Amino acid sequence: MAGLIRREDIDAVRERADLREVVEQYVTLKKAGIGSYKGLCPFHDERTPSFHIRPQVGSYHCFGCGESGDVIAFLQAMEHTTFQETVERLAQRHGIELRYEDGGTGPDKVETGRRQRLLDAHKIADEFYQRCLGIPEAQIGRDFLTRRGFTREHAQQYGVGYAPQGWSNLLGHLRTKGFREDELQATGLFSEGRRGLYDRFRGRLMWPIRDMTGSTVGFGGRRLYEDDPGPKYLNSPETTVYKKSQVLYGIEHAKRHIAKQRQLVVVEGYTDVMACHIAGVDTAVATCGTAFGEGHIKIARRLLSDDGSPAEVVFTFDGDEAGQQAAVKAFNEAHQFNAQTFIAVGPDGMDPCDVRQQRGDEAVRAVVASKTPLVEFVIRRRLREWDLNAVEGRLGALRAAAPVVAEIRDDSLRAAYTRELAGWLGTDVNEVQSAVSGALKAQHSGTAQRAGSAQRQGTPQRSVPSAQQAHGGVGGFAFPRPDTRDPAVMMERQALEVILQHPTRLTAEQWEEIFTVRFSAPAHLAVHDGIRIAAAEASDPRTWVESVRQEVPEPLRGFVSELAVTALPARDEEHLDRYCQEILNRLVELQIQHEKANLLGQLQRMDPQESAEAYRRVNAELMELERRRRALRSAD
Template sequence: MIAKTTIDTVFETARVEEVIGDFVQLKRAGSNFKGLSPFSDERSPSFMVSPVKQIWKDFSSGKGGNVVAFLMEHEHFTYPEAIRYLAKKYNIEIEETEQSQEEKAEANEKESMYLVSEFAKRYFHDILLNNEEGQAIGYSYFKERGFTNETIKKFELGYSPDTWDALTKEALGKGYNLDYLEKTGLTIVKEDKQFDRFKGRVMFPIQSMSGRTLGFGGRILGNDKKAAKYMNSPESDIYHKSKVLYGIFHAKQSIAKQDNCYLVEGYTDVIQFHQAGIENVVASSGTALTPDQIRLVNRLTKNITVLFDGDAAGLRASIRGIDLILEEGMNVKVCTFPQGEDPDSFARKNSYDELVRYLDANAKDFIQFKASLLMDESQNDPVKKASLIRDMVTSISKIPDRIQREIYLQETARTMDISEQVLVNTLAQLIQKDVADTGKKQKQEQKEKAFEVVKNENPEQARRIDVLYELERKIIEILLLYGNMTEEFEDVILRANAEGEIEEATEKKEYKVYQRIYLSLQEDEVELANPLFRDIYNDMVNYFHQNESFNTEHYLMHLAPELAQEVTDILMYEEREVLHNWEGQNIIVKQKDQTVGQYVSETILTLRWYLVDRIIEELKGSITSGPDSDNTETLSMAMDYYKLINSFSSKLGRVMSRYS
């Protein structure tokens, strides 16, 4: 178990904008940062990071929290794993305390699969470097590929011994569960035996963006024609090949810095480029490019350069991925290498400067690339050329940005020597078809939801703001932002004047903001109506009573997830668009020239006024009619409450309209 002192050090050191910046491309937006949501498919940034508050909020998915919450949401870390990740990032030594049996039992299945995968990575790497067979076969292979010792260690390359159950025996001997070895695909279990999946292969660990080991790629070195040259881990709870890019962990910072990502096909392509000095490169690991893989890159940059080898036969099929990249609103270029060369071999033969010059000179816009590639195929055949042009316009139709589409149409018309108007008409037809298809889909969805519609709903009532909800939320916001501040408040007291008569007087007194709110609600015997706000309020008051200072990040640490989520929502709410007409709804919004004390007093008075007004409405509803009715007591109580409302209005300095 990680010691509390270590956890405190991690929270004091870690910067939310630095950590999230490893996963999402952030751009300065005033005092905050913004970027594309890593939790949903969006093209307009709605993901906000506040360095001042050290929290983040994703307005598209509703998620939010501190730096640990981000890692738990994005990387599916447990709390201890997130702390360990941050400690490693900031070179903080982890102090351990003894873990109870109950805590050990809490490790879930997914976590166990991660642990098994991490063990396998270390095992394969150790065999490569320190085992006789590993050195003679695996290490020699990597050296022949031109990889240095530093590169081999950086990518933690390994070797799986050419025996049936070397890894399985070692893992079971270390106490790892056979069930998890099977679920990660490391071990194949039959009725009467169990054996290693990657027997006799050099190993490439596949890591997530945060560096977690998800699975492996293994290359066979023998001449067994029956065995697949490359083999990947099977799909599992932790490894989904369509959502992973090989090398993303090592490339993410360089991609964001260079604002470009090179996309290749194989493991060795990535490794060789890194060794040559170009680190902003990832691979689809031989699988067809998927939207999820593209979105991984989209979080870091809008620019992708796809690198193809000189094998023309494979190019036609590979360029289908370009349309997927365009659909995600990204900019794509294509670069091919000379005949017989691939990124791996070309990087091995050329220096860093030569490689950079080649990439800069030969990276073509996708329109130019498609035109040159497909024109060779059409060979001046009018029918094939028409098909080629339609293919290019289809790609352009995938681009979300209208201005970009227009520019690409002009480029295509010039390159293909065809009327721009013809291309515009063709594009319009394609877009119209897409719109029609989308419309049909939406109509079907609306039909399915038709039975869920509430009939005869009053539109005006639906638009009304829940005033009590907003006022209670405002109280939580005040506690979060100003709770520990000391402010001057006016107290109304009763005292005797010179003639001995009792009269009201005011005196100024300093309180902590949280104390003022607590005493005011206690005085009125008010309990917040919203259960979530009530739990947060009670928790915060206890926290203030027990701690001399209030740190938002530390406070979020101990909250239950549902409470932490609501606290984050409240703290980041001001970063979203400001709702209009709050004053018209009698909901106080702090003005720049207003003191915190005034703001607190107005909010509490407004809540009191609202609650008294509801009591008056209940009293009015209890009035009976008829010759025997006696409503004297009820009317008297109502009049007393009306006097209270006048008092509130006087203190607020304005006549307030009715809520009801």
């Protein structure tokens, strides 16, 4: 049973992982002041850089879209992995051994080792096939790609390769790399006969199938020779690293575009994915020889995580009967998406690769743009099965289509399609409304019966989270953005920037002073409270900002990252040190002025004759505050 990773080990991962090194795998960075870098944001489209990172404190923030966090959060967002998966991968990359709470364990070391060996074998096979695409024998494969409008550069971009004819080309290659027989058997790259193992893929054009992280986990091979008795497309069998229901071809190329554009386009084949991407539909993926099912829906939900903006899934099925059936199946599962579902059918039933080959890139984009809501497609398909010119036909069509409309969960959309259906049938809208209501009641009754049956059998029912739980809300609690036109508020912000970015520059005395300072802006006050709570972590800049982020209310975590990456107005290290000291001194001076104002108010309310001792004490405090203020001024 996997347990929670210990906090100190997570901090060790944050310390060891270089944020700049990680971000530069995805973003081109340029210097933006001392210790600061900026680039085009990977989370939203922009022309001028607003994405800033500060490696010393391990934080990033986009001033355009507000995305922020540390190295772990960045990789989670880019690779769509869980927190634990991300920490474990970074730990493995940097040689950190993780420990787990409550006696729990992490990934089994033996199993992890086996998995890595399989991934290594697939990586080597991938490189082998790609090299073989250049040998004379592979001319047939190169011609195949050329006829379909793909260049050598396209083949390289998508890792297309060639499996040579013969029984042991890859087998011999992997044996020279030190793989044992049991490891070779487990890869799925080989079949076994009376004489032992032999290459599963022979004389085929090869496409690597990769997971979300870009690791090759399987292959799809296209038949090239007439005398090949195998199927037109042959895929890897399922292995411990390759589950067809959990992998989408092209996901490593499309995932960031899907998340950014809030669109997922599902096509049927490897060449369709390539054609779509080359034509500008870079959100396209394909299933690997299986129907689009529950595992794929989970991937889609992960990539189209609800941020409040509309999302869409577009299916591009063939126009034949099989494609129509696939569309109906997709509709039956559409309620599992957190997105609207559509269908796009190419002209004359052509797939995207044929469309691009015969009509060009723009035509591919036009196919996707001309999408039809999946619910409308299914309704119209049912209507086509009836003779709408006859009364009996219209009645039968209504009975067939009403349950489809009843499936629509959005009340307003259901009402709209009720009116549409009445128009398509040429029937009174009240009659259609009655049929839809009846179908809706029947569905609710069936759901209740299934729930009751499950309860009687002791099967727990899944609860539906509230909107607040689903979106990780905090009761709608929010902070107004501090108005930095007020010089005092601006001073507070500048001080928080210094404290978050350069905690080690503060002396023990300055920390004591900072703890007592009063912040006026509510957001600044909350961040200051977080700093006080997390102060013990200030000795390590790499974990410092994240420690503060965890101690402030959720709505302010992005604001903490913003403060941590804002460029400070300093030319060099000497100037930076002077700036930090000046800002901190001015903040303390501001606090001193507040305290002096309070004490002066007390003096004005006192009678020196009646409260002589108290009067002298307050005067002494005022003199001490003035001494401290002058000392700060002389230090500037």
